[in-house]
Amino acid sequence: MTSLTDKTSSPDARVKPVTELAARLARELEGEVLFDQASRGRYSTDASIYQVTPVGVVIPRHQQDLTAALEIARDARVPILARGAGTSQCGQTVGEALVIDTTRWLKEIVEFDPEARTVVVEPGIVLDHLNAWLKPHGLWYPVDVSTSxxxxxxxMTGNNSCGSRSIRYGNMVHNVLGVDAWLADGSEGQFGFVDALPERGPVRELADRVKAIADGVAPEIREHFPKVLRRVGGYNLDLFDCQNPRPYDPEGRANLAHLLVGSEGTLGVSRRITLRLSPLPEHKVLGVVNFPTFYQAMDLTQHIVTLDPTAVELVDRTMIDLSLENPAFRPVIEKALIGRPQAVLLVEFAGQDREAQLASLARLSELMADLGLPDSVVEMPAPAEQKALWNVRKAGLNIMMSMKGDGKPVSFIEDCAVPLEHLAEYTDRLTEVFHRYGTEGTWYAHASVGTLHVRPILDMRRDGAEKMREIAEQASALVREYKGAYSGEHGDGLCRGEWVAWQFGETLNDAFRAVKGAFDPENRLNPGKIVDTPRMDDDRYFRFPKAYRRIPLAPVFDWSGWNVTRDPLTGEQGEPGSAGDPTHGLAMAVEMCNNNGHCRKFDAGTMCPSYRITRDEQHLTRGRANTLRLVLSGQLGEAGLASDEVKEALDLCVSCKGCKRDCPTGVDMAKFKIEARTARARARGLSLRDRLVGEMPRYAPWASRFAGLVNGVERVPVLARAIKRTLGLAPQRSLPAFRGNFLAEPHESPALASREVLLFVDTFNNYQEGDNARAARRVLEAAGYRVHLNARPGQRPLCCGRTYLSSGQFDKARLEARRTLDHLMPHVKRGVAIVGLEPSCLLTLRDEFLQYGFGKEAEALSRSAFLFEEFLVRARDAGELPLELKALPQRRAMLHGHCHQKAFDALRPVETVLSWIPDLEVETIESSCCGMAGSFGYEVEHYDASLAMAELSLLPAIREAGDDAVLVADGTSCRHQIQDGSGREAVHVARLLEQALA
Known part of the structure; x- marks a missing residue:
């Protein structure tokens, strides 16, 4: 992509050769130095529509590294771009500069004063991590952005972030007390209250210069700075306006740190930040107000805020519908709805007195009745249901971006702020603008402060840029008419930089330029932002410029479900886009990633286990998706999915499918990995280990027949080591043991049973752990079912083909799927449920089978396929499960969920089934992937990563469980990892139920 420095005064002509710069950085820093094309590509985007390739990337290990990197860059006259999580939506964190990524190591809490309610942190610390640390002290940092x-x-400091509860707590600028920063000349400055600054020194000189600039434009500050709370454009020069002070501090004292807040890294590079904390509210209640029209929701917000809520957040009909399509969000959003509202407002009250909050909730219902909407409020006083709904709201951006097709909601006017009395009219008129250009907008977020996130649906590959310009100009006119702020939350960046002069006028824009010159005379700190910026629609900086192309390739899966067109106004799906282009659907699926970085979270869920142990952008769902996008568009060469860059990016992907569920846009990296492994295998061939893994279902009968000989290998250490070394298996792992052939045993089910079921016994539970299959059959028969099996005498058992998929042998996997489908369809047509024990195998019937091109037969099978526990819960709910269970000797169970169970929301049925066992206390371990992941944990190069994943939470929880707890895990790999990592046995739920049969 084109250099930003082409359009700035950055001295790129004097930049030393990049190779020399990279070599010096690598020589003098302990942290990582990344100058390869793929790494630079992964850092070329953020959550905006832009892409600019950086000079290189530095990940400093400590403050000394940061200091050295800045000094080396200064000597080389290379621009600097300090970057956090890369979630900026306006292009603040992309540029042709040396990117400094602080997120891996510069994340310490430096000082904490609970009495003064202050904390000093390094810039790379994550907001949720800080608040988790503060919680035991009864404090929190209240700028609660959705990407927390x-x-x-x-x-957040560089962007002047705001958050859902800014109506109560304000923005970053109201909650930052000081910033220690490196300046462009290499000096360190401690920025704080102006009246407490030293009488001499670089910071005092800067304060005096900036005050002189501000004094010179004082009338313009009072005239042109927006008077709404949400205003984050330009520089905060109004901090010096003592005649009309903004409430940045309760004391009313000017604080020079507030000039750095919202400066987008253009004035300094933060080392440490001093934050003002707030007491953590002891009680919260939530009222969800359902509105028959969107206009009413906007019009009545001004009345709702008079009740003094801590938050009033909008969720519109589009977001409701998209949430209902997401299996993780559907049950949550359904509880909040009354009928079919066109919008809902989430109204929160919080404080130390629960009775007072409940009274406020009651007043909300009374107010809505007075306003003509009785019985419109769903009350949620319980913390769990509040948290679940807030999680849906916080995922709003990603939910909006889950729309399939070329048209996407585009961010460029999404946080204009207008006074509440104009909110309804503003949204109504802006909707008319959208319709004028044949599109619709998606609305959500901060109704309480008049800042609604709205993204018109545009196709940036076609005419989106032209429409963006026209819509922006008309939106800006509305904002000016209503005396609002054009940039109300997400900053300026590349998207709104050109609008700073429009918002503030040329005089103030020149003042901003003077401030930039005082701090950074050579324009090396994030050049091209806030002042002297490019046009928002400069095609050279787009992620999808007009010259964007896709290299030709033939995907193995059917991706036509992503190759759609959709009418933005009606939502109706049209003919497939880019007809005849087999690459298009796959590319569209990859491009579902909007770079918002939700996969970087550590709080809960499965995604993304490899990132959790490495903190490396390359091993992150977003990083992998960016790599794939760059490959599919030819930006990393023409080798396509078989390239080394793709192999390296996917190397630690354990195909957990956590992203399929946890990523609100539904990026399914496991399926992309199948495409890549297949392409690589076809281009480079298969290793012996690949063949051994893939062909396991075929040789398992022979290995089982000669189990004594096969299993005896482990009893001869020299032989075992030699075999593992030859195959590339970790010497610490024991080879899987074979134990009989369950499907070859004689089976007789009750002939008089009125109900039928087919037990789909996979390779692992057939040849290695047959006790699980025997237990499942016995439980089903005890419940009155006639049990069929997935094999006929003399025939090879059916197989899902998963081992072939994981080893790059797609064609064999598809043949196995076809054979399985042909065998099962007669049962499916008779209404017989297909019930499986191993999550990764059974759920293949519900997932990959649908993309083989088998059409309606695969869809019918997917509707009939259930995991063992899912089937039992379904049967019991239908009154068809007369199971009598007794208490077990164990009174406590620790449950670890298989990743695919979590991805398909199939873990709750396991918890439900276990709750049927009398007197059994069940605790679900909050864990990500166990790390074994089929053959992954056996591979010598992945052994350490495998154990590191298990040590994140699973193995520590098991060690703390005590010997009295029974360990439960449905996944074969999970049970092996638990055995190897803790020395303890975990059992399948079927075996527990068998023990509990009365």
């Missing part, structure tokens, strides 16, 4: 699970305090 991944955004950093350094990024």
């Amino acid at each position: 699970a991944q955004c950093t305090l350094g990024g």
Whole structure:
């Protein structure tokens, strides 16, 4: 992509050769130095529509590294771009500069004063991590942005972030007390209250210069600075306006640190940030107001805020519908709806007195009745249901971006702020503008402060840029008419930089330029932002410029479900886009990633286990998706999915499918990995280990027949080591043991049973752990079912083909799927449920089978396929499960969920089934992937990563469980990892139920 420095005064002509710069950085820093094309590509985008390739990337290990990197860059006259989580939506964190990524190591809490309610942090610390640390002290940092699970305090400071509860707590600028920063000349400055600054020194000189600039434009400050709370454009020069002070501090004292807040890294590079904390509210209640029209929701917000809520957040009909399509969000959003509202407002009250909050909730219902909407409020006083709904709201951006097709909601006017009395009219008129250009907008977020996130649906590959310009100009006219702020939350960056002069006028824009010159005379700190910026629609900086192309390739899966067109106004799906282009659907699926970085979260869920142990952008769902996008568009060469860059990016992907569920846009990296492994295998061939893994279902009968000989290998250490070394298996792992052939045993089910079921016994539970299959059959028969099996005498058992998929042998996997489908369809047509024990195998019937091109037969099978526990819960709910269970000797169970169970929301049925066992206390371990992941944990190069994943939470929880707890895990790999990592046995739920049969 084109250099930003082409359009600035940055002295790029004097930049030393990049190779020399990279070599010196690598020589003098302990942290990582990344100058390869793929790494630079992964850092070329953020959550905006832009892409600019950086000079290189530095990940400093400590403050000394940061200091050295800045000094080396200064000597080389290379621009600097400090970056946090890369979640910026306006292009603040992309540029042709040396990117400094602080998120891996510069994330310490430096000082804490609970009495003064202050904390000093390094810039790379994540907001949720800070608040988790503060919680035992009864304090929190209240600028609660929706990206709190991944955004950093350094990024939030640079952006002047706001959050859902700014109506109560304000923005970053109201909650930052000081910033220690490196300046462009290499000096360190401690920025704080102006009246407490030293009488001499660089910071005092800067304060005096900036005050002189501000005094010179004081009338313009009072005239042109927006009077709404949400205003984050330009520089905060009004901090010096003592005649009309903004409430940045309760004391009313000017604080020079507030000039750095919102400066987008253009004035300094933060080392440490001092934050003002707030007492953590002891009680919260939530009222969800359902509105029959969107206009009413906007019009009545001004009345709702008079009740003094801590938040009033909008969720519109589009977001409701998209949430209902997401299996993780559907049950949550359904509880909040009354009928079919066109919008809902989430109204929160919080404080130390629960009765007072409940009274406020009651007043909300009374107010809505007075306003003509009785019985419109769903009350949620319980913390769990509040948290679940807030998680849906916080995922709003990603939910909006889950729309399939070329048209996407585009961010460029999404945080204009207008006074509440004009909100309804503003949204109504802006909707008319959208319709004028044949599109619709998606609305959500901060109704309480008049800042609604709205993204018109545009196709940036076609005419989107032209429409963006026209819509922006008309939106800006509305903002000016209503005396609002054009940039109300997400900053300026590349998207709104050119509008700073429009918002503030040329005089103030020149003042901003003077401030930049005082701090950074050579324009090396994030050049091209806030002042002297490019046009928002400069095609050279777009992620999808007009010259964007896709290299030709033939995907193995059917990706036509992503190759759609959709009418933005009606939502109706049209003919497939780019007809005849087999690459298009796959590329569209990859491009579903909007770079928002939700995959960087550590708080809960499965995604993304490899990132959790490495903190490396390359091993992150977003990083992998960016790599794939760059490859598919030819930006990393023409080798396509078989390239080394793709192999390296996907190397630690354990195909957990956590992203399929946890990523609100539904990026399914496991399926992309199948495409890549297949392409690589076809281009480079298969290793012996690949063949051994893939062909396991075929040789398992022979290995089982000669189990004594096969299993005896482990009893001869020299032989075992030699075999493992030859195959590339970790010497610490024991080879899987074979134990009989369950499907070859004689089976007789009750002939008089009125109900039928087919037990789909996979390779692992057939040849290695047959006790699980025997237990499942016995439980089903005890419940009155006639049990069929997935094999006929003399025939090879059916197989899902998963081992072939994981080893790059797609064609064999598809043949196995076809054979399985042909065998099962007669049962499916008779209404017989297909019930499986191993999550990764059974759920293949519900997932990959649908993309083989088998059409309606695969869809019918997917509707009939259930995991063992899912089937039992379904049967019991239908009154068809007369199971009598007794208490077990164990009174406590620790449950670890298989990743695919979590991805398909199939873990709750396991918890439900276990709750049927009398007197059994069940605790679900909050864990990500166990790390074994089929053959992954056996591979010598992945052994350490495998154990590191297990040590994140699973193995520590098991060690603390005590010997009295029974360990439960449905996944074969999970049970092996638990055995190897803790020395303890975990059992399948079927075996527990068998023990509990009365």
